[in-house]
Amino acid sequence: MSTPRTPPPLAGGAQGPQELGPLLAVALDALREGAAARGGPLPAGGPDAVTGRVHAAAHPVLPEHGTGPDDALRTLVHAVAEGAADPADPLCAAHLHCPPLAVAAAADLAASALNPSMDSWDQAPAAAALEALVTRAIAAEIHPEGDALVTTGGTEANQLALLLAREAATGHGPVRGPVQLLVGDNAHHSLARAAWLLGLPEPVAVPAPAGTLDPAALDEALTELGGPPRRFLVAATAGTTDAGLIDPLEEIADLCAVHGARLHVDAAYGGGLLFSDTRKALLRGIERADTVTLDLHKLGWQPAAAGLIAVRDPRDLAALTHRADYLNADDDTEAGLPDLLGRSLRTTRRPDILKIAVTLKALGRQGLGALVDQVCDQATEFADLIEAHPGFELYDTPAISTVLFRPTRADDHHIAHVRRTLLAEGTAVLGRADLDGCRWLKATLLNPHTTPDDLAALLKLVELVAPAEPVQAAPPSTAPEGNTPR
Numbered sequence: 001m002s003t004p005r006t007p008p009p010l011a012g013g014a015q016g017p018q019e020l021g022p023l024l025a026v027a028l029d030a031l032r033e034g035a036a037a038r039g040g041p042l043p044a045g046g047p048d049a050v051t052g053r054v055h056a057a058a059h060p061v062l063p064e065h066g067t068g069p070d071d072a073l074r075t076l077v078h079a080v081a082e083g084a085a086d087p088a089d090p091l092c093a094a095h096l097h098c099p100p101l102a103v104a105a106a107a108d109l110a111a112s113a114l115n116p117s118m119d120s121w122d123q124a125p126a127a128a129a130l131e132a133l134v135t136r137a138i139a140a141e142i143h144p145e146g147d148a149l150v151t152t153g154g155t156e157a158n159q160l161a162l163l164l165a166r167e168a169a170t171g172h173g174p175v176r177g178p179v180q181l182l183v184g185d186n187a188h189h190s191l192a193r194a195a196w197l198l199g200l201p202e203p204v205a206v207p208a209p210a211g212t213l214d215p216a217a218l219d220e221a222l223t224e225l226g227g228p229p230r231r232f233l234v235a236a237t238a239g240t241t242d243a244g245l246i247d248p249l250e251e252i253a254d255l256c257a258v259h260g261a262r263l264h265v266d267a268a269y270g271g272g273l274l275f276s277d278t279r280k281a282l283l284r285g286i287e288r289a290d291t292v293t294l295d296l297h298k299l300g301w302q303p304a305a306a307g308l309i310a311v312r313d314p315r316d317l318a319a320l321t322h323r324a325d326y327l328n329a330d331d332d333t334e335a336g337l338p339d340l341l342g343r344s345l346r347t348t349r350r351p352d353i354l355k356i357a358v359t360l361k362a363l364g365r366q367g368l369g370a371l372v373d374q375v376c377d378q379a380t381e382f383a384d385l386i387e388a389h390p391g392f393e394l395y396d397t398p399a400i401s402t403v404l405f406r407p408t409r410a411d412d413h414h415i416a417h418v419r420r421t422l423l424a425e426g427t428a429v430l431g432r433a434d435l436d437g438c439r440w441l442k443a444t445l446l447n448p449h450t451t452p453d454d455l456a457a458l459l460k461l462v463e464l465v466a467p468a469e470p471v472q473a474a475p476p477s478t479a480p481e482g483n484t485p486r
């Protein structure tokens with residue numbers, strides 16, 4: 001018989017912070033050393049090099065006898081930090097993948113230590129009260145009567161928007177068939193997937209020839225499909241994934257009113273503009289949406305996950321009411337225990353609201369707005385650099401903080417190759433987008449610390465890799481490209 005051992009210390013309780021301190025110091029050291037070993041936005045050497053290091057650090061995954069907290073933290077945190085695509089590096093600018101604020105990460109650590117679970121009041125008394133308060137306040141930024149639910153991101157928020165539309169439709173008079181979603185060609189892929197998930201008809205795709213949903217085409221599509229009693233849900237985008245463009249929300253809202261369609265605005269990216277006094281007007285019309293997707297792990301500088309779905313009419317949320325005796329028995333609810341189960345489709349749920357609330361309070365509207373303005377201004381600056389450079393072509397004036405550009409003399413294959421070469425070198429992380437019949441490199445600027453010198457360096461890196469002349473299409477090989485060590 002083995003001798004009883006003292007279990008490992010816990011993160012919570014009065015002793016928790018004292019136990020966490022030294023472990024945190026180990027983890028922070030490993031973060032520091034891992035970032036130094038990487039030395040750039042991305043590990044050099046491509047997938048094989050990274051996988052090799054991760055296997056070496058993680059093997060054996062479940063040893064017969066553990067190596068202890070210090071070793072495990074040091075080795076694995078180091079490996080993941082060394083092999084990270086770090087959005088805090090100004091040259092890591094491919095995706096809507098933001099560098100989290102230190103204050104938000106600190107709050108998230110507190111959330112992990114306390115581990116409230118947002119599915120019942122008796123697991124999260126204060127976190128539940130905070131969530132109720134903060135979600136209302138965020139929703140009120142869009143509509144004074146609104147409410148919001150916390151989600152894992154834009155994908156879940158879009159799913160809920162479709163679900164709420166489906167449920168709202170069943171409650172209103174004679175309905176012929178299920179809700180029909182109409183989305184621009186520029187819409188996020190999660191909307192079509194949500195329609196599939198919910199068993200709704202294939203979405204009707206509305207042309208977006210200039211990168212934004214064309215209202216005339218929407219009018220035509222709605223007219224062609226026929227009016228009520230069939231139910232329509234139009235999903236517009238405020239901040240497209242490829243180009244960061246904003247659909248003409250007011251015109252779309254007008255059309256929805258005329259055709260009796262419900263309106264969803266996917267503002268996963270552009271929603272952050274609400275914090276900026278100068279740019280808030282770009283979202284005019286959003287207050288007319290029935291539902292709005294927000295994502296504070298984009299223009300909100302939160303560690304993932306920090307999504308929200310805002311609803312204009314809180315009564316819509318009644319569709320999510322759900323009963324499970326062990327979590328929200330009727331008599332418990334009648335006795336005054338808040339019922340949380342209808343605030344999500346998830347059961348166990350992290351208190352993502354804590355980091356959001358801490359950030360809102362720490363920075364205030366002006367602080368957050370300034371961050372939004374900084375990254376938008378950087379995008380304008382970067383676009384100016386590109387326009388002034390004879391070797392590059394700019395897609396369009398940035399609407400938010402996304403800049404699409406291409407070396408003028410490179411073909412599509414080579415543009416993809418340029419991106420992969422930078423990834424393999426670990427020198428820069430850029431995205432890609434196929435728009436208007438050609439391929440573009442994409443810089444999504446989300447790091448308020450990025451300087452004009454960083455932007456110039458980014459362009460220089462692309463210039464060094466981009467060819468002087470168009471190249472032949474590469475054969476479809478899977479060999480790693482450009483394995484140049486930094």
Ligand SMILES: *Cc1c(COP(=O)(O)O)cnc(C)c1O
Pocket residue numbers: 096152153154155156158188190237239240241266267268269295307
């Ligand atoms: C990022 C994004 C999504 C998906 O959000 P996740 O948080 O990644 O789930 C949806 N729509 C738009 C417009 C986005 O930019």
